[in-house]
Amino acid sequence: xxxxxxxxxxxxxxxxxxxxxxxxxxxxxxxxxxxxxxxxxxxxxxxxxxxxxxxxxxxxxxxxxxxxxxxxxxxxxxxxxxxxxxxxxxxxxxxxxxxxxx
Amino acid sequence: xxxxxxxxxxxxxxxxxxxxxxxxxxxxxxxxxxxxxxxxxxxxxxxxxxxxxxxxxxxxxxxxxxxxxxxxxxxxxxxxxxxxxxxxxxxxxxxxxxxxxxxxxxxxxxxxxxxxxxxxxxxxxxxxxxxxxxxxxxxxxxxxxxxxxxxxxxxxxxxxxxxxxxxxxxxxxxxxxxxxxxxxxxxxxxxxxxxxxxxxxxxxxxxxxxxxxxxxxxxxxxxxxxxxxxxxxxxxxxxxxxxxxxxxxxxxxxxxxxxxxxxxxxxxxxxxxxxxxxxxxxxxxxxxxxxxxxxxxxxxxxxxxxxxxxxxxxxxxxxxxxxxxxxxxxxxxxxxxxxxxxxxxxxxxxxxxxxxxxxxxxxxxxxxxxxxxxxxxxxxxxxxxxxxxxxxxxxx
Amino acid sequence: xxxxxxxxxxxxxxxxxxxxxxxxxxxxxxxxxxxxxxxxxxxxxxxxxxxxxxxxxxxxxxxxxxxxxxxxxxxxxxxxxxxxxxxxxxxxxxxxxxxxxxxxxxxxxxxxxxxxxxxxxxxxxxxxxxxxxxxxxxxxxxxxxxxxxxxxxxxxxxxxxxxxxx
Numbered sequence: 001x002x003x004x005x006x007x008x009x010x011x012x013x014x015x016x017x018x019x020x021x022x023x024x025x026x027x028x029x030x031x032x033x034x035x036x037x038x039x040x041x042x043x044x045x046x047x048x049x050x051x052x053x054x055x056x057x058x059x060x061x062x063x064x065x066x067x068x069x070x071x072x073x074x075x076x077x078x079x080x081x082x083x084x085x086x087x088x089x090x091x092x093x094x095x096x097x098x099x100x101x102x
Numbered sequence: 103x104x105x106x107x108x109x110x111x112x113x114x115x116x117x118x119x120x121x122x123x124x125x126x127x128x129x130x131x132x133x134x135x136x137x138x139x140x141x142x143x144x145x146x147x148x149x150x151x152x153x154x155x156x157x158x159x160x161x162x163x164x165x166x167x168x169x170x171x172x173x174x175x176x177x178x179x180x181x182x183x184x185x186x187x188x189x190x191x192x193x194x195x196x197x198x199x200x201x202x203x204x205x206x207x208x209x210x211x212x213x214x215x216x217x218x219x220x221x222x223x224x225x226x227x228x229x230x231x232x233x234x235x236x237x238x239x240x241x242x243x244x245x246x247x248x249x250x251x252x253x254x255x256x257x258x259x260x261x262x263x264x265x266x267x268x269x270x271x272x273x274x275x276x277x278x279x280x281x282x283x284x285x286x287x288x289x290x291x292x293x294x295x296x297x298x299x300x301x302x303x304x305x306x307x308x309x310x311x312x313x314x315x316x317x318x319x320x321x322x323x324x325x326x327x328x329x330x331x332x333x334x335x336x337x338x339x340x341x342x343x344x345x346x347x348x349x350x351x352x353x354x355x356x357x358x359x360x361x362x363x364x365x366x367x368x369x370x371x372x373x374x375x376x377x378x379x380x381x382x383x384x385x386x387x388x389x390x391x392x393x394x395x396x397x398x399x400x401x402x403x404x405x406x407x408x409x410x411x412x413x414x415x416x417x418x419x420x421x422x423x424x425x426x427x428x429x430x431x432x433x434x435x436x437x438x439x440x441x442x443x444x445x446x447x448x449x450x451x452x453x454x455x456x457x458x459x460x461x462x463x464x465x466x467x468x469x470x471x472x473x474x475x476x477x478x479x480x481x482x483x484x485x486x487x488x489x490x491x492x493x494x495x496x497x498x
Numbered sequence: 499x500x501x502x503x504x505x506x507x508x509x510x511x512x513x514x515x516x517x518x519x520x521x522x523x524x525x526x527x528x529x530x531x532x533x534x535x536x537x538x539x540x541x542x543x544x545x546x547x548x549x550x551x552x553x554x555x556x557x558x559x560x561x562x563x564x565x566x567x568x569x570x571x572x573x574x575x576x577x578x579x580x581x582x583x584x585x586x587x588x589x590x591x592x593x594x595x596x597x598x599x600x601x602x603x604x605x606x607x608x609x610x611x612x613x614x615x616x617x618x619x620x621x622x623x624x625x626x627x628x629x630x631x632x633x634x635x636x637x638x639x640x641x642x643x644x645x646x647x648x649x650x651x652x653x654x655x656x657x658x659x660x661x662x663x664x
Contacts, residue, residue, distance in 0.1 A: 003615035004504045007606050009541065012508050014602035016534070019515040022595050029578045031524045031570055035531050038562070039515060042538055045554075053545045053621060054613055061550050061624045062637050068557055069644045073651035075562045079569045080658035092575050177525075217625060221552035228560025232532070235564070239525070239571050251571060258564055278626055 009050040016043035028093050030082050034075075041071050104207070112213050113194075120193055124357045125155035131456050138460035149414045165346035170242075173343065177240035182344065182351035185233030189358035191226050195219045196365050197281045199375050199440030211440070212281060219280040220272065223366060224265060227321065231257045233355065238340035250340035252467055253330035257321055259474045264317035266482035270310045270489040271299040271370050284374030294380065298373035304492035309485050311371040313478060315454075318363035320474065322356060324455060326462040327470055364451040372447050375440035385435070388442045392426035395419075500618050503544060511537040522577040524570045528563060535559040545616055547624035 016039060023036030045064040052060025082092070089097055129144070129151065136143030144151030169175070199211035216222050231254050238250010272278065275286045289297045299307045320327040331340065341352045368374060377384035399419035406412055428434055429442075465473065514533035521527050535558050542551040569575075633641055 003617050004500050004544075006613035006616050007610070008504065008508070009545070009616065010606045010610075011603050012511065012541075014606070015512055015599055016515050018595055018599045018602075019512075019519055021598075022591070023519040026519065026591065027578070028580075029524055029575065031566065031575055032518075032527050032578070035518060035524075035527055035566065038531060038558075039518060039534060042535060042558070046538055046541065049542055049545050049547050049550065049624075050616075052547070052624075053616060056621060056623060058623050058628050058632050061547055061629055062632055064547075064550055065553065065629070065633070066640060066644060068553065069648065072557060072562050073644075073647050075565060076651045076655040077658070079565055080655040082569065083573070083659050086573050092573065093579065177529075217622075218548050218552050221549070221556070221626075225552050225555035225560065228556050228564075229532075229536075231560065231564050232529075232567070235567055235571070236529075247571065251568065254564065254568070258561065 006050055006054055010047060013043045013046040013050070016040075016046070028095060030085070030092050030094055033094065034078055034082070038071060038075070041067055108207065108209055109213065112209075116193060116213060117190075120190070120358070120361070123361065124354055125159065127357050127361065127452065128158070129155050130452075131459075134453065134456045135460045138457070149411065159350075162346055162350040167346045167348075170343055172242045174240045174242065177236045178343075179348075181233050181237035181240060182348045182355070183233075184236070185230065185355035186351040186358075188226050188230045188233065189355045189362060192223045192362045193358075193365070195222055195280055196362075196369065197284060197374065198444050199437065200285075202437050204437075210281065211437070215279055215281045218278050220268060220278050220283075220366075220370075223362070224261075224268070228261065230355075230359070233352075234340050237344070237352070241340070241343035243343055246340050246342045249330045249342070253323055253340055256323070256327065256330060256467075256470060256474075259471060260317045260320035260327075260478070263313055263474065263478040263482040264321060266479070266486050267310045267314040267317060268366075268370060270482075270486045271307045273486075273489050273493050274299060274303040274305075274307070275370075280369050284369055284376070287373040288376050290380050296373055296376055296378060298376070299371045303489075304496040305489045307371055307485075307489070309481070310489075311367065313482050313485065314367060314371070315451075316478060317482075318367065319455070319458070320470070322359040322363060324356075324360065325459040326464050329464055329467050329470065360452065360455055361448070364448045364455070367451055368444065368447045374447075375444040377439070377443050385429070385439060388429045388439065389426045392422045392429075396422035396426065500544065500616070503618070504541070504616075507537040507540045511541070522580075524575045524578075525567065528566050528570060531566075532559050532563050535563070542624075544618050546619075546621045548622065549624050549626045549629050 020036045020038075020040035020043060023039065024033055027033055027036065045067055048060040048064040048067070050060075052058065052064075085097065086092060091097065132154070133143045133151065144154040147153045147157045169178070194213045195216050197210065197212035197215065201208060201210045203209070234257070235250050235254040238246045238248075238253070241247070241250075272283075275283045277283055277286065287296075287298050287302070291297055291302065295301055300311050319325075323331055341349055344352060377387070396419040399415045399422060403412060403415035403419065406415060429438060511534050514530040514537070517530040518527045518534070521530065535554060539551040539554045539559070542548075542554060
C-alpha cells in the first residue's frame with residue numbers, strides 16, 4: 001500500500017488531543033498540566049495541516065504557524081507565572097494552591 | 103537499487119573521512135596551540151606526534167567506564183548519545199563538489215540535497231542543546247548542573263544572532279538548499295572577483311560573516327565563550343561526571359560541531375567549492391601547494407632535528423609529489439579540485455578557531471550574555487535590514 | 499512504504515503521549531513531549547509541509563521545550579506525589595477517554611466527505627516560497643499583530659520573573 005488514508009491522520013490527532021485532555025485533568029504538577037496543553041495544541045496543528053493537504057491550499061499551514069507562535073508566547077508568560085507561584089507558595093502541586101477557596 | 107548502493111557508498115566515504123578529520127583535528131589543535139605558546143606539543147608518539155590521536159583513542163576506550171550510583175541512569179546515558187548523533191547528522195546535507203560522473207554514473211558529491219537544507223541544519227543545532235542540558239542535570243552534581251544550564255542558555259541565546267546572520271545571504275542567494283546556494287555563487291565579477299556572498303550583491307556580507315563566526319564560537323562553546331566547560335572555573339562543567347567512551351562522545355561532538363559550523367560558513371559566505379580566481383589558472387594552485395610542501399619536507403629532511411627524520415620527512419615529500427601529480431590526471435581532476443578548495447576554506451576557518459583559542463582570554467558569563475543580547479543581536483538585525491532594503495530597491 | 503513510515507511515527511507519537519501522561523517526573527514528561535513533536539514533524543513532512551516541519555523542530559522542540567526543561571531544572575521539580583482524592587474519577591476516567599476517542603473516530607469516518615489519500619511527495623505545497631508569499635500578502639495583518647504579541651510576552655516574562663530589589 002503506497003497511500004495512507006487522510007482520516008488516519010485525523011484519528012491520530014484525536015488520540016493525541018484526548019491524551020492531552022487526560023493529562024490536563026489528571027496530573028497534579030503545574031508544569032505537566034502546561035505540557036498537556038502544548039500536546040493539545042500540537043494535535044490541532046496536525047489537523048490543520050491534514051486539511052490543508054486535503055484542500056490543496058497553504059492557508060492551513062499559515063494557521064498552524066500562528067498557533068505555534070501563540071503557543072511560544074503563552075509558554076513564556078505561563079512559565080514566568082509558574083516561577084512566581086513557586087516563589088510565593090514553594091509548591092508545584094495544584095492541589096496545594098488553594099488559599100483563595102471559600 | 104543502484105541509488106541505494108551509491109548512497110551507502112557515499113555515506114561510508116563521508117563517515118570515514120569525517121571521523122579521521124575529527125581525530126586529526128585534535129592533533130592539529132594541540133600542535134598549533136603549542137606553537138602559538140612557543141612550545142613543541144606532542145612529539146613522542148609517532149613522528150611529530152602523528153599517532154597521538156590513535157593513542158588517545160586507545161586510552162579513552164580502555165579507561166574504566168565509571169557509572170556513579172547517584173546519577174539518573176537513563177538521561178546520563180542518553181545525553182552523550184544525543185550530542186554525538188545530532189552533530190553527525192548535519193554533515194548529511196553538505197555538498198562538497200559539483201555533479202560528477204563516476205564510471206558513467208552521474209551523482210552529486212553530497213549525501214542528499216534537501217530543499218530546506220539550511221533549516222534542517224538549524225533544527226539539528228537547536229536540538230543539540232538538549233544533549234548538554236541533560237548531561238549537566240543527570241549527573242546529580244551542582245557544578246555539572248550550573249555548567250550545563252549556563253552552556254544551554256548560552257547556546258540558545260547565540261542561536262538568534264546566528265540565524266539572523268544566516269538569513270541575510272539567503273536574501274541574496276534566493277534559495278534554502280545548499281547546492282543551489284553554492285551554484286548561485288559561481289562566476290566572476292569583472293573577470294577576477296569571485297561572486298561569493300561576502301563580495302557580491304548590493305550589500306557584501308562581510309559583517310554577516312563576522313557576526314556568524316562570533317555566534318559560531320559561542321554555539322560550539324569555544325574560547326572566548328567556553329566558561330561553561332572551563333577547567334578552572336567549574337571543574338569541567340557538564341562533562342565532569344563522564345568518563346571514557348561517554349566523555350569521548352562529548353569531545354567528538356564538540357569537534358564535529360566546530361567542523362559543521364565551518365562548513366556552513368564556507369557554503370553560505372565563502373562560495374563553497376568555487377576557486378578564488380578563474381578556472382584555467384586556479385587549477386595550478388593545488389599542484390603548487392603540494393610541490394611547496396614537498397620542497398619544505400625535503401629541505402628539512404636534509405638536516406633534521408631527530409635522526410630518523412632523515413627517512414620519514416623525505417617519504418612525506420614523495421607522497422606530496424605524488425598527490426601533486428594526481429591533480430594532472432583529468433579524470434580525477436573534476437573530483438579533486440572542488441574538494442581541495444572546499445577543504446582548504448574549511449581548514450582555514452578551523453585554523454582561525456584554533457588561533458583564537460590560543461590568543462584570547464575568556465568572557466565572564468554576564469559579559470557573554472550581555473554581548474549576545476545588546477550587541478550581536480541588534481548588529482545582525484541591522485545587517486538584515488540593510489540587506490533586505492538594498493535587495494528590494496536594487497532588484498535582484 | 500508510506501504506510502510503514504506513517505505507522506512507525508504515529509506509534510512513536512502515541513507512545514510518547516502516553517508516557518507524558520503516565521510518568522511521575524516532569525522531566526521525563528518534557529522529553530516525551532519533545533519526542534511527540536519530533537514524530538509530528540516527520541508526519542508534517544509526509545503531508546508536504548516541509549517548511550512547517552522545520553519550524554516545528556526549531557521553534558517548538560528546540561526553543562519552547564528548552565524553556566520548559568530549564569524551568570524544571572531550575573525549580574528542581576521533583577516527582578509528583580500521588581493523591582487519592584477521587585476513586586470515582588479514577589474508575590470512570592479511562593473508559594470515558596476511550597469513549598471520547600471512539601466517538602471522534604466514528605464522526606471522522608462517517609460524516610466527513612471522502613478524503614484524499616496522503617502520498618509522500620504528491621503535493622509539496624508548503625515550501626518556503628509559497629508560505630512566504632501568502633504570509634506577507636494575505637496574512638500580513640495577523641503577522642504584524644503576532645509580532646506585537648511576542649513583544650508583550652517578552653515584556654511580561656521579564657517583569658514577572660525578575661528578582662525584586664528591595
